[in-house]
Amino acid sequence: MRCAYHPDYHVPLPPSHPFPMAKYPLLFQRLRAAGWLNDAQVLVPDEAALSDLCLVHTGHYLQQLADGTLDAAAVRKIGVPWSQALWRRSRLAAQGTLMAARAALDDGIAGNLAGGTHHAFPAHGEGFCVLNDVAVAIRVLQRDGRARRALVIDLDVHQGNGTAAIFEGDADVFTFSMHGERNYPSRKMHSTLDVGLADGIGDDDYLALLRRHLDDILATFVPEIVFYLAGVDPVRGDRYGRLALSDEGLRQRERCVLEACGSRGWPLVITIAGGYAPTPERTAELHAIVFEEAFRLPLQPRACAAS
Numbered sequence: 001m002r003c004a005y006h007p008d009y010h011v012p013l014p015p016s017h018p019f020p021m022a023k024y025p026l027l028f029q030r031l032r033a034a035g036w037l038n039d040a041q042v043l044v045p046d047e048a049a050l051s052d053l054c055l056v057h058t059g060h061y062l063q064q065l066a067d068g069t070l071d072a073a074a075v076r077k078i079g080v081p082w083s084q085a086l087w088r089r090s091r092l093a094a095q096g097t098l099m100a101a102r103a104a105l106d107d108g109i110a111g112n113l114a115g116g117t118h119h120a121f122p123a124h125g126e127g128f129c130v131l132n133d134v135a136v137a138i139r140v141l142q143r144d145g146r147a148r149r150a151l152v153i154d155l156d157v158h159q160g161n162g163t164a165a166i167f168e169g170d171a172d173v174f175t176f177s178m179h180g181e182r183n184y185p186s187r188k189m190h191s192t193l194d195v196g197l198a199d200g201i202g203d204d205d206y207l208a209l210l211r212r213h214l215d216d217i218l219a220t221f222v223p224e225i226v227f228y229l230a231g232v233d234p235v236r237g238d239r240y241g242r243l244a245l246s247d248e249g250l251r252q253r254e255r256c257v258l259e260a261c262g263s264r265g266w267p268l269v270i271t272i273a274g275g276y277a278p279t280p281e282r283t284a285e286l287h288a289i290v291f292e293e294a295f296r297l298p299l300q301p302r303a304c305a306a307s
């Protein structure tokens with residue numbers, strides 16, 4: 001399995017900032033040290049082309065990001081201070097998801113050691129999200145004729161509000177979000193299927209709901225590619241999550257998604273989305289689980305009919 005990563009996914013933030021930026025290099029180093037990821041498996045992205053980003057985001061918003069002319073309220077809503085490095089980082093991560101999507105169409109599965117920034121809307125960012133990488137990748141694949149029907153499985157604890165808004169009413173893109181009902185964002189958008197969870201839910205209830213809804217979706221919608229937002233913020237002890245998945249419950253969740261897609265031969269793109277464990281090391285440990293499980297799968301190269 002190939003995975004996209006760039007050292008500049010990491011951008012220095014003030015020490016007191018709540019976003020665990022260190023999780024990106026820590027996740028990469030962890031997968032490398034464990035022998036899961038060798039040089040040939042690493043996809044190194046360039047910055048996403050503006051012509052691709054424009055398929056989702058407005059020219060005005062992209063111009064403000066490029067020029068550093070977002071007003072103070074817009075920067076506050078994103079929650080991360082603007083810098084040229086942040087703009088570059090956002091474009092690298094978007095391109096990483098696109099590269100992983102193309103690799104998944106060729107190989108059956110691929111990942112980005114970032115991405116899943118699902119709170120980004122066409123004309124603004126919020127909740128630590130600047131660009132909606134998954135939406136951009138879907139629109140690029142559609143434009144290039146590589147895939148039309150896409151399924152987004154978003155298991156980050158926060159609703160994928162930006163993604164839901166971008167694809168609302170689009171019959172070619174099924175957006176599934178399972179999230180804390182009382183958690184951010186307070187104003188939810190309309191995914192194709194939203195499953196709101198009560199605070200404190202644990203492994204058994206969570207996994208039963210996931211299996212039931214995944215079965216329903218997979219029985220009715222046949223995608224050409226699946227994007228998985230494997231946020232680890234539903235795990236017990238997360239600073240923002242309010243749910244109570246165990247490490248083993250998380251591992252079962254990842255197997256459930258991997259097996260559902262793998263058994264049907266659907267190309268799967270893994271993005272990491274959110275995770276706010278007490279330390280960045282612990283966050284990276286949790287993010288590594290989906291990749292560990294994916295690396296264990298037998299790789300089945302696909303005939304690339306659409307390319």
Ligand SMILES: [Zn+2]
Pocket residue numbers: 156157158231233273274275
């Ligand atoms: Zn989240």
